Amino acid sequence: MNTSVSHYYVPASSHWPLVGSLGLFALTGGSALALSGHLGLGSFGMGIGFVVFVIMLCGWFGAVIGESQGGRYNDQVDVSFRWGMAWFILSEVMFFAAFFGALFYVRQFAVPWLGGSGDKALAHEFLWPSFVATWPLLQLPDAGQFTVAKQAMAAAGLPAVNTLILLSSGATVTWAHWGLKAGNRRQLVRGLWLTVGLGALFLGLQAHEYWDAYTLMNLRLTSGIYGSTFFMLTGFHGAHVLIGAIMLSVVLARSRRGHFTPTHHFAFEAASWYWHFVDVVWLGLFVTVYLL
Template sequence: MAQPNADQYFVPTHSKAPILASVALFTLMIGVASWLNGAGWGKWTFFVGVAAMIAVLFYWFSAVVRESLAGHYNRQVDVSFRMGMIWFIFSEVMFFAAFFGALFYARFFALPWLGGEGDGVMTNALLWDGYTAAWPTAGPGQVGGQFQTIPAWGLPLANTLILLTSGVTLTIAHHALKANARGQVLLWLGLTVVLGLLFLFFQAEEYIHAYRDLNLTLGSGIYGSTFFMLTGFHGAHVLLGTIMLAVMWARVAKGHFTPDNHFAFEAAAWYWHFVDVVWLALFLFVYVL
């Protein structure tokens, strides 16, 4: 196939990947919704959907990698990839903004109102007389029972240092790639992947401790809900970012990138730095304040 020039935009052949991804996502969502509503078949449907989605993504991204290695992409295509990644990360910013917004509203608006401040005086006196609007809270009636919070200066601080360090090692790996030092890239990028896995291990330990020893669960009122929604979704993003960086490590090992042509690596790095920034906000507003 002829190589595209600066005025040509590569148009791939028709692919079954989009429709297969739609079917996989539909199966996944039907499964998780049914599972949460107590259907016995929901759990297995969910895992079938997850497996199908992983298979489709592997097939789809493999095709993109093959096209890139074949030299089908020019500067125009590279710009479109960059714009696509920017908009994707922006959508992720809005995703987390919604959860941070829920935390802000619950803490600074709903909680004082339930505690009898402003227009909530009558509500407090008639329905929850004596309720103290102190954060963290399980809400009036102590939904989910009494619980304890996780100190910010234990595992959360350790995980903060781990993620900050991983951002440094990834930046070093990127500079090594620009210098065409593949051995250094593999070393520092591999260390970044290990740090990502270490973060996930400590977060799992934190969750086990919270459920088993502190009675802090998803059912622990508004605090439990916002805590696990924010930290849980962030953990899922760390897992995704770790997988992306592991794939980049394998591609570097195969010699797929050059100092001037490595946007896939850059995209994974952008995503990882985004995950780092979200954690810093999460550590401050969920654990410290």
């Protein structure tokens, strides 16, 4: 470990960013083609793009891990990575903010206005005079266009269990970090196994909840604004849990190989920051989507 900043570290040129751009181009272009009716060509592009993107992630992160293990990073690089990850997480927070904002706006303004209260009650008067504003919104202004849900998702039961699971996983990842800082690799690896396991359990239960929603409750993306906000918020959150779990799995594999030292383990911290971020988003979800 080099602690002086008298020499800077600048990586050599790399083909991975361009590979990543090509992958994303094929993935997004393919998706656009598929959505606009060219299913065959579109799926082909999506498939290729996804594979290329995954190859890029493996190659790029692999290169960074190799450089890190080769002792080529000084403290300054470490701090750059930390700032980079922190600001990246802020950008993710703002991505979720758009959907939370939509939920709050709909609950606070749009649905009550449609129900005839407030400054913009004209739609109620002229379009849907019999519409009653409630939340969760099951009886829609114009039910004919939508799959009407039979019931809303209760907070008790699976969501409450999932909250416990995710909160516990935040504790286990911290326990793993204590192990890492104390030089106790067994505790580190066990803590990470537990965390990844809890994450997987969370995703399994979430999938079960979705299954119930679609089959038993008739609650779908197409069930009006309640279904839209429910599935978009929990769905993007679930995708982020998956990403976090994959990050932690890589960290777990690296921990087993002894990659981290008590003072030098940015990858572990980045993954755990991300995990805590996902955890906090869930708490927001649990309160505003399920509970209230």
